[in-house]
Amino acid sequence: MKALSILVLLFLPLISFEHGSDVVLDDQKIDFNALSEQFLTNIKEGKDTQDLQNVLANASLEELESGLETNDQKTAFWLNIYNAYIQVILAKNPELYEDRSSFFKREQINIAGKMFSFADIEHGMVRKSQWEYGLGYIRKWFPGKYERTLRVEKRDYRIHFALNCGAKDCPPVAIYEADRLDEQLAKGTKRFLTKTSEFDSVKREAAVTSLFSWFRGDFGGKGGTKDILKKNGIIKSTEGVDLVYKNYDWTLYLDNFIEL
Structure with a gap:
């Protein structure tokens, strides 16, 4: 000490x-x-x-x-x-x-x-x-x-x-x-999912980040993932929605800062 x-x-x-x-x-x-x-x-x-x-x-x-x-x-x-x-x-x-x-x-x-x-x-x-x-x-x-x-x-x-x-x-x-963690995590989650997710309403197919696949148990599996997408406004309903995981771009990219 x-x-x-x-x-x-x-x-x-x-x-x-x-x-x-x-x-x-x-x-x-x-x-x-x-x-x-x-x-x-x-x-x-x-x-x-x-x-x-x-x-x-x-x-x-x-x-x-x-x-x-x-x-x-x-x-x-x-x-x-x-x-x-x-x-x-x-x-x-x-x-x-x-x-x-x-x-x-x-x-x-x-x-x-x-x-x-x-x-x-x-x-x-x-x-x-x-x-x-x-x-x-x-x-x-x-x-x-x-x-x-x-x-x-x-x-x-x-x-x-x-x-x-x-x-x-x-x-x-x-x-x-x-002291702002919950607020920041909520904002960061919505921002990231809005930016990286795509929903095809005709196919009823949501294309999402591979993070949902690599750590599926953290998200509660596919059902939990759909609930998260709905909560963040990516899909309006979880009924009949299929998930497709996007390829991950591993290109080195530093100094990517945001304010939350």
């Missing part, structure tokens, strides 16, 4: 927070949500992020646990961290994207002294310990201590329209705030 406090005091003059929160509260406690928001803000504005990365790396598991108390705080934090490191790592080494399978499984993100992969964050933290290849129907049997401690408490299908994996067909990057 003393080492981290010294580190924060050293870096604090170099870190400006523009979302109404400071990185340190009550002299010691780090506001990890504010830090994650500033991480993305710095990227968006072309500013350096190394000091913020250092604070994240040198924090302790206990500090993260106490700083991320609610489900919304955890969800917003991990969405921002995932999206931020996609931008940082691929902007510096775009060639890593040529082998995407290896890229997403590579442990390259230091959070509280533990190296995470993008797959660890997506499937472990944000999807609440889902097995990567289980289509959303099978959970991991033995998640580790960090994952059990820091993962979200409730799976929310809308995170799939918030995580940006660096590809052209990925959802754009927004800066998620814990």
Whole structure:
């Protein structure tokens, strides 16, 4: 704790927070949500992020646990961290994207002294310990201590329209705030589905993003997917509607930011 406090005091003059929160509260406690928001803000504005990365790396598991108390705080934090490191790592080494399978499984993100992969964050933290290849129907049997401690408490299908994996067909990057999370996820979901979905009223056929196929259990299967499309105004009725999954454009596409 003393080492981290010294580190924060050293870096604090170099870190400006523009979302109404400071990185340190009550002299010691780090506001990890504010830090994650500033991480993305710095990227968006072309500013350096190394000091913020250092604070994240040198924090302790206990500090993260106490700083991320609610489900919304955890969800917003991990969405921002995932999206931020996609931008940082691929902007510096775009060639890593040529082998995407290896890229997403590579442990390259230091959070509280533990190296995470993008797959660890997506499937472990944000999807609440889902097995990567289980289509959303099978959970991991033995998640580790960090994952059990820091993962979200409730799976929310809308995170799939918030995580940006660096590809052209990925959802754009927004800066998620814990106290506005539900509103932001609702807006982001509607925006993404409206942009990517097509409905042929003659064929009664909805062409939708492949995300609905890859994580079908998260969405409640085909029935759940149709309900989501109806809720977001893509279709007026779920009766007799067939689903067609579009091909996914994996072309590298960074700096795709939006405001929600």
